[in-house]
Amino acid sequence: MNLEDLVRLRRARDRMDREYAEPLDVTALARGAHMSPGHFSRSFRAAFGETPYSYLMTRRVERAKALLRRGDLSVTEVCFAVGCTSLGSFSTRFTELVGESPSAYRARDHGDTAALPACISKIHSRPVKNGDPRTPPLP
Incomplete structure (x- = not known):
């Protein structure tokens, strides 16, 4: 995974921390990270050890x-x-x-x-x- 992708994933994670009460889904988060939903989910899990949904629900x-x-x-x-x-x-x-x-x-x-x-x-x-x-x- 390249540094640019990690920066985008970190921004998506920060967005989940800030906007946890908003209707966030993988498609919207992936769009914000300029990735396909599948690539975003796989990359997020590789970088942070859990799926985007799991991370968001833990924050909630x-x-x-x-x-x-x-x-x-x-x-x-x-x-x-x-x-x-x-x-x-x-x-x-x-x-x-x-x-x-x-x-x-x-x-x-x-x-x-x-x-x-x-x-x-x-x-x-x-x-x-x-x-x-x-x-x-x-x-």
Whole structure:
């Protein structure tokens, strides 16, 4: 993969970080990266270790966790606020990444992590699929 492609892929990833609540799809992201959807998906996975969809959903779940911890929005409102259009798909993906349903996560006491700096909390609370050990658990 050449440097030019990596720059375009990084811009697409940055766009997903910024516009996670927008209706992004592989076709739109690939168009922005000046690649075909197939080439974009394969290149993104080779560069970042996950598919564009998986990366975007992880970002959305990460933002959803923050909104659910606040407790002032319903699970449905959070689902739509982070850009998901299906409550069922959102709940399934959230449960897959976090290990509990959005409702259970929202109902749980989050006071133990309130004292942690945001930069540390974000690292340790990043959702990972199937208990992937890339991130150590909070003490």
